[in-house]
Amino acid sequence: MLLEIKNLTTEFKVKHGTVRAVNGISFHVNEGEILAIVGESGSGKSVTSLSIMGLLQENGKVTGGEILFKGEDLLKKSEAEMQAIKGDQISMIFQEPMTSLNPVYRVKDQIMENILTHNKNMSKKEALERTIEMLRTVGIPSPEERANDYPHQMSGGMRQRVMIAMALSCEPDLLIADEPTTALDVTIQAQILELLYEMREKFNMSVMLITHDLGVVAEAADRVVVMYCGQIVESAEVKSLFAKPMHPYTLGLLKSIPRLEDESKEPLYMIKGMVPNPLHMPPGCPFSDRCDCCMEVCRKKMPELRPVGDHLVRCFLYENGEAEK
Amino acid sequence: MDKTQDTAAEISLSTQEFLEKPESQWKSMWDSLKKNKAAMVSLAFIIILVLIAVITAIFPQVLPHDPYEQNMTKTFLFPDGRYWFGTDQLGRDIFSRIMVGTRVSLSVGVIAVAVSMTLGVVFGSLAGYLGGKVDSFIMRIMDIMLSIPSILLAIAFMAALGQGIDKAVIAISLVSIPEYARIVRGEILSVKENDYVQAAKVIGDKDGRIIFRHILPNVLSSIIVRATLGISSAILDASALGFLGLGVQPPAAEWGDMLGRARNYIFQAPYTLIFPGLAISLTVLAFNLLGDGLRDALDPKSRQN
Amino acid sequence: MSDEVLLDLRHLKKYFTVEKSFFGKTTSVLKAVDDVSFQIKKGEAFGLVGESGCGKSTIGKMIVNLYTPTAGKIIFDGTDLTALSKRERRRYCKDIQLIFQDPYASLNPRMTVGDIIAEPIIINNLRPKNEVEKRVTELLNCVGLSGNYRNRYPYEFSGGQRQRVGIARALAVEPKLIVCDEPVSALDVSIQAQVLNLLDELKAEFDLTYLFIAHGLNVVKHISDRVGVMYLGKMMEIASKNELYHNPFNPYTQALLSAIPSVDPTKRKKRIVLKGDVPSPIDPPEGCRFCSRCFKRMDGCGQFASNLMEVSENHYVACKLYEQQAKSWEKERSLQNESKES
Numbered sequence: 001m002l003l004e005i006k007n008l009t010t011e012f013k014v015k016h017g018t019v020r021a022v023n024g025i026s027f028h029v030n031e032g033e034i035l036a037i038v039g040e041s042g043s044g045k046s047v048t049s050l051s052i053m054g055l056l057q058e059n060g061k062v063t064g065g066e067i068l069f070k071g072e073d074l075l076k077k078s079e080a081e082m083q084a085i086k087g088d089q090i091s092m093i094f095q096e097p098m099t100s101l102n103p104v105y106r107v108k109d110q111i112m113e114n115i116l117t118h119n120k121n122m123s124k125k126e127a128l129e130r131t132i133e134m135l136r137t138v139g140i141p142s143p144e145e146r147a148n149d150y151p152h153q154m155s156g157g158m159r160q161r162v163m164i165a166m167a168l169s170c171e172p173d174l175l176i177a178d179e180p181t182t183a184l185d186v187t188i189q190a191q192i193l194e195l196l197y198e199m200r201e202k203f204n205m206s207v208m209l210i211t212h213d214l215g216v217v218a219e220a221a222d223r224v225v226v227m228y229c230g231q232i233v234e235s236a237e238v239k240s241l242f243a244k245p246m247h248p249y250t251l252g253l254l255k256s257i258p259r260l261e262d263e264s265k266e267p268l269y270m271i272k273g274m275v276p277n278p279l280h281m282p283p284g285c286p287f288s289d290r291c292d293c294c295m296e297v298c299r300k301k302m303p304e305l306r307p308v309g310d311h312l313v314r315c316f317l318y319e320n321g322e323a324e325k
Numbered sequence: 326m327d328k329t330q331d332t333a334a335e336i337s338l339s340t341q342e343f344l345e346k347p348e349s350q351w352k353s354m355w356d357s358l359k360k361n362k363a364a365m366v367s368l369a370f371i372i373i374l375v376l377i378a379v380i381t382a383i384f385p386q387v388l389p390h391d392p393y394e395q396n397m398t399k400t401f402l403f404p405d406g407r408y409w410f411g412t413d414q415l416g417r418d419i420f421s422r423i424m425v426g427t428r429v430s431l432s433v434g435v436i437a438v439a440v441s442m443t444l445g446v447v448f449g450s451l452a453g454y455l456g457g458k459v460d461s462f463i464m465r466i467m468d469i470m471l472s473i474p475s476i477l478l479a480i481a482f483m484a485a486l487g488q489g490i491d492k493a494v495i496a497i498s499l500v501s502i503p504e505y506a507r508i509v510r511g512e513i514l515s516v517k518e519n520d521y522v523q524a525a526k527v528i529g530d531k532d533g534r535i536i537f538r539h540i541l542p543n544v545l546s547s548i549i550v551r552a553t554l555g556i557s558s559a560i561l562d563a564s565a566l567g568f569l570g571l572g573v574q575p576p577a578a579e580w581g582d583m584l585g586r587a588r589n590y591i592f593q594a595p596y597t598l599i600f601p602g603l604a605i606s607l608t609v610l611a612f613n614l615l616g617d618g619l620r621d622a623l624d625p626k627s628r629q630n
Numbered sequence: 631m632s633d634e635v636l637l638d639l640r641h642l643k644k645y646f647t648v649e650k651s652f653f654g655k656t657t658s659v660l661k662a663v664d665d666v667s668f669q670i671k672k673g674e675a676f677g678l679v680g681e682s683g684c685g686k687s688t689i690g691k692m693i694v695n696l697y698t699p700t701a702g703k704i705i706f707d708g709t710d711l712t713a714l715s716k717r718e719r720r721r722y723c724k725d726i727q728l729i730f731q732d733p734y735a736s737l738n739p740r741m742t743v744g745d746i747i748a749e750p751i752i753i754n755n756l757r758p759k760n761e762v763e764k765r766v767t768e769l770l771n772c773v774g775l776s777g778n779y780r781n782r783y784p785y786e787f788s789g790g791q792r793q794r795v796g797i798a799r800a801l802a803v804e805p806k807l808i809v810c811d812e813p814v815s816a817l818d819v820s821i822q823a824q825v826l827n828l829l830d831e832l833k834a835e836f837d838l839t840y841l842f843i844a845h846g847l848n849v850v851k852h853i854s855d856r857v858g859v860m861y862l863g864k865m866m867e868i869a870s871k872n873e874l875y876h877n878p879f880n881p882y883t884q885a886l887l888s889a890i891p892s893v894d895p896t897k898r899k900k901r902i903v904l905k906g907d908v909p910s911p912i913d914p915p916e917g918c919r920f921c922s923r924c925f926k927r928m929d930g931c932g933q934f935a936s937n938l939m940e941v942s943e944n945h946y947v948a949c950k951l952y953e954q955q956a957k958s959w960e961k962e963r964s965l966q967n968e969s970k971e972s
Contacts, residue, residue, distance in 0.1 A: 524799070528803065
């Protein structure tokens with residue numbers, strides 16, 4: 001296990017109270033695997049990655065749990081120690097490449113900065129060579145010239161590649177990719193996902209892929225974790241999750257996506273209602289008021305995350321370790 | 326119709342609990358402002374000034390002495406129990422004159438800002454919304470006005486208009502228009518491209534209505550902030566003009582004018598200088614702090630849900 | 631769906647000036663929409679699909695009069711909208727409406743939801759003053775929101791609810807045609823289904839015609855009857871949705887279909903991965919716009935672009951590969967017509 005999250009809880013102070021964006025989640029990422037974290041707004045998936053990287057906003061704080069990277073708890077590390085790890089052993093790429101790259105610096109400067117920060121003994125010349133090599137690896141044509149460009153001179157797809165080059169420049173063990181293709185066109189998305197595969201092969205890197213797009217998950221991931229309202233509701237290998245989704249939320253999500261192959265003119269399946277207000281969470285299971293299979297107990301008690309077959313599911317339908325319905 | 330109602334009812338089921346009592350944005354602004362002590366103290370001070378101005382206008386007998394009564398036997402009296410701020414070179418009670426001067430300064434500030442704000446908003450809206458040649462034309466004029474120091478420009482206007490406090494107000498108003506025009510134009514340019522403004526066009530709104538209904542309300546907050554700060558500059562400008570002898574005419578009591586005349590007596594009777602000076606500084610400070618507080622309170626980033 | 635044509639776009643162009651020389655002469659042009667023609671029949675849902683820079687949103691905006699076409703005609707129900715004066719065109723706001731993509735930006739944050747929906751009714755004098763409130767409640771109910779929400783402000787609603795308000799606003803004028811500009815792209819997946827179903831129901835109930843603009847082919851396919859695929863300002867293919875899915879002719883359409891991730895991990899297909907990036911629509915090259923990335927490129931593609939040709943029943947393609955096929959289809963067509971007449 002490269003990364004192990006144990007009971008992570010993150011809270012935000014807002015005007016009307018405290019919001020628990022992440023509520024005691026536990027999962028792990030193995031070496032060389034692509035783990036997808038799937039969820040919609042309010043699920044806490046992005047906050048999870050920000051908590052790992054120590055990038056929470058001012059009013060956010062990790063209030064519980066452990067983040068074990070290579071056995072060591074990142075939460076206990078000092079600022080300086082985290083600086084050394086970030087960019088070097090754990091890297092992150094974001095959704096919107098334009099705002100993640102500094103518009104007033106050339107692309108090569110930004111990548112070189114990352115390399116030189118973590119490799120104090122390297123010369124500028126070597127860093128530049130490494131930079132151009134990285135740009136070539138991520139598929140940027142004529143990298144020697146493009147390295148001198150500014151971010152605004154590049155297209156969205158190219159910028160995302162630059163972000164990836166920057167993130168991989170120190171050959172990290174773990175790459176956290178937060179919705180890396182959401183802002184991109186579908187044909188570019190295809191290229192970027194291919195690229196992530198190649199990089200995983202080449203560097204034996206682990207990837208934590210955060211997304212709301214189940215299609216991307218099906219294409220790219222090895223294992224999946226489904227989050228809802230700050231908790232993990234289901235977790236399984238990707239083939240198993242799609243073949244036999246167990247949690248009503250996962251089921252609902254899969255059923256409600258319009259499929260290309262679908263020929264019928266039937267209305268789409270809808271999950272009724274909406275994500276509850278985090279300040280007014282219902283007692284018991286947070287999905288209870290939207291669930292087709294809601295039972296009495298669901299409204300009163302919170303189900304535990306239990307193994308059911310080869311999945312982990314948090315639902316009273318499976319209390320005995322197998323499906324009750 | 327039934328099927329739609331069914332779906333609709335199903336969907337709205339869970340949404341009932343979500344919404345609480347609506348909170349008006351003005352209330353949330355007031356809440357934020359309340360936390361700013363400096364701003365609240367300033368607001369209290371300004372309210373006191375307004376009360377003084379109003380009361381001395383309606384009930385001049387409240388004042389301990391007649392602000393215009395000269396008494397050559399009582400010139401340059403040091404502040405004491407009878408004359409709280411002392412007397413000036415003509416034996417007039419400085420305290421009473423400062424109280425009366427409040428009315429002049431505040432009204433100059435408010436009227437000048439009201440006029441320049443209104444005209445500035447009009448010009449800035451036209452320039453920002455219509456763009457093109459109209460924009461270039463209006464903004465070039467504004468730029469020319471802004472390139473001349475405001476006091477010099479005001480003096481130039483007064484040279485054309487003549488002396489007197491009313492002319493001073495006009496001059497100060499004219500001089501401040503470009504600031505508002507610039508701010509409004511900038512805000513309009515940024516708001517203009519928003520989807521809800523486009524939506525207004527799509528539903529058939531006419532340009533004028535779009536500006537009033539959709540653009541200006543969203544621009545209001547920066548104008549209010551600027552206006553509050555503008556009152557303090559207007560008061561300063563009025564004082565400066567008064568100091569130069571271009572504002573009020575004797576025997577009217579106005580802080581700047583009092584300051585100007587006290588120039589010669591600075592060593593002999595410093596209190597003739599100190600109190601008018603303090604009055605101006607504190608009032609300007611109060612408006613500035615309030616303006617800053619308003620800007621922070623109205624900042625959408627701090628208010629956003 | 632009738633055969634009557636409601637919207638007829640003819641050779642529509644929209645060029646933006648990017649750079650001017652010192653003397654004002656245009657030196658660089660962004661050709662957002664470059665000679666696009668198609669028709670939408672009454673009661674139909676026409677899907678318009680394409681990636682960034684293809685011009686689909688620009689077409690939508692020209693139809694609702696947010697942009698003025700550089701050239702071409704927009705014929706709505708027989709009237710040429712491009713030939714009307716500003717005032718005359720404003721009268722058609724009652725018939726053509728737009729639903730925006732971003733539910734957070736499309737509602738004026740300082741107006742209550744009730745006012746937002748009432749505004750089009752008031753401006754277009756559609757109801758007497760005392761009936762406006764009733765109508766607003768009616769519209770809110772239509773889109774699944776309670777009438778009590780009338781006095782709330784947009785910031786109190788979720789994205790999906792705001793989008794419903796936007797839909798209610800569009801419905802308020804009782805339009806014939808609604809241009810839906812990526813109405814679900816900014817919404818969560820579980821809410822997308824709700825809004826798509828709502829749009830479907832409203833179409834049936836109010837006999838609406840849709841121009842549905844999106845970049846997701848799967849979303850478009852669900853709600854549309856026919857689909858048009860655009861690339862860099864040009865229309866590449868038009869066909870009924872099933873026909874497009876089963877028989878995509880244009881290589882770009884094939885690549886687009888292939889790029890969409892399938893929600894089935896057992897089907898990790900061998901994709902057509904296009905090389906290179908989407909070129910800039912500024913000063914585009916001569917010839918076929920897709921030429922630089924096309925995996926079926928031939929000689930001549932870079933010099934001459936094909937126009938949209940019919941290659942089989944109601945299936946139009948703009949691609950050199952099918953010029954022969956188009957000719958034979960034309961022959962077959964005319965033979966059919968002859969035999970019908972005789």
